Amino acid sequence: MLPASVNVSGADSPAGASSNRSALSAGPPLRHKPPDCSALGSPRIFPGTRYVFCVLAQRARGLLIGVDLCPGKVCSFRCVYCQADRSHPEAENRVELEVMAAELRRVLDLAFEDRLVTLGDFAHVPAEWLQLKQVALAGDGEPTFCSNFSETVQAVVHVRAQGTYPFFKIMLVTNGSGLHLPEVERGLAKLNSRDEVWIKLDAGTQACMQRINRTRVKYQRILDNIAQLATHRPVVIQSLFPRVHGQEPPPDEIAAYIRQLLRLKSQGAQIAQVQVFSTHKPSKINGCSHLTLRSLSLIARRVREETGLTVDVF
Numbered sequence: 001m002l003p004a005s006v007n008v009s010g011a012d013s014p015a016g017a018s019s020n021r022s023a024l025s026a027g028p029p030l031r032h033k034p035p036d037c038s039a040l041g042s043p044r045i046f047p048g049t050r051y052v053f054c055v056l057a058q059r060a061r062g063l064l065i066g067v068d069l070c071p072g073k074v075c076s077f078r079c080v081y082c083q084a085d086r087s088h089p090e091a092e093n094r095v096e097l098e099v100m101a102a103e104l105r106r107v108l109d110l111a112f113e114d115r116l117v118t119l120g121d122f123a124h125v126p127a128e129w130l131q132l133k134q135v136a137l138a139g140d141g142e143p144t145f146c147s148n149f150s151e152t153v154q155a156v157v158h159v160r161a162q163g164t165y166p167f168f169k170i171m172l173v174t175n176g177s178g179l180h181l182p183e184v185e186r187g188l189a190k191l192n193s194r195d196e197v198w199i200k201l202d203a204g205t206q207a208c209m210q211r212i213n214r215t216r217v218k219y220q221r222i223l224d225n226i227a228q229l230a231t232h233r234p235v236v237i238q239s240l241f242p243r244v245h246g247q248e249p250p251p252d253e254i255a256a257y258i259r260q261l262l263r264l265k266s267q268g269a270q271i272a273q274v275q276v277f278s279t280h281k282p283s284k285i286n287g288c289s290h291l292t293l294r295s296l297s298l299i300a301r302r303v304r305e306e307t308g309l310t311v312d313v314f
């Protein structure tokens with residue numbers, strides 16, 4: 001959790017981003033607002049870049065450098081709690097590899113040379129929170145729908161393989177709906193065993209998934225994708241439980257969700273961790289608000305006791 005004394009209030013403001021552009025000036029158009037998919041947490045900073053952003057992430061317990069794989073803001077879900085800004089989608093949902101790799105090197109330089117504090121928004125953040133934990137493939141949409149997903153993963157792996165920096169883990173943050181795509185399978189094959197895949201699973205039934213994630217994707221497709229991947233490599237399950245129109249998740253929905261986790265386990269899925277959390281920002285339009293820590297803790301305890309999995313509340 002972020003120390004209470006940390007002043008990050010302007011971290012995701014356009015002004016905060018633009019004030020840092022001179023430190024990392026890049027030729028291509030710059031983003032005005034960082035990706036805000038709830039999977040990573042906030043606050044986050046775009047240090048004058050187009051694809052690469054920084055997040056102080058509770059769930060990673062430190063600094064994440066993010067790579068936005070969703071310039072076109074494409075997603076197969078429309079989650080009730082989604083905070084993504086889709087107001088300025090790029091025409092093509094693909095990453096310009098040379099631009100991204102150059103930005104990534106510049107931000108890695110800042111991180112490993114302890115110079116992130118020179119960015120205004122990080123000036124008061126304790127040094128231990130600026131230790132790089134991972135490089136996250138994420139964005140304001142679903143990263144697996146990036147049309148050059150495999151090449152982008154390869155480019156990030158290449159930056160790491162050059163040996164300029166201490167080893168860093170790469171993690172993919174996904175809603176799971178595109179994991180079966182051949183382009184994605186090719187990209188995932190480039191990751192090593194220490195890299196991580198974090199997959200969203202907010203529901204235990206098709207009906208609940210339609211209510212929370214508002215998607216036409218079949219629930220079974222998500223389960224099959226998780227099972228397929230997790231029999232080959234451990235995955236982290238990210239489960240966001242919102243309060244919707246004042247209602248907590250019904251106990252029978254939690255029971256169904258637990259049954260699905262047990263089913264995945266019985267199929268041989270390696271689930272390294274289940275992350276239980278709630279939405280950060282209430283959405284009046286969708287009647288969506290934060291679930292109390294007490295309710296989240298009760299859900300987590302039930303999941304832990306009934307599945308034997310490692311479950312953490314954030």
Ligand code: SF4
Nearest residue numbers: 075077078079082141
């Ligand atoms: S999966 Fe898509 S709709 Fe859901 S929170 Fe992430 S970006 Fe938003």
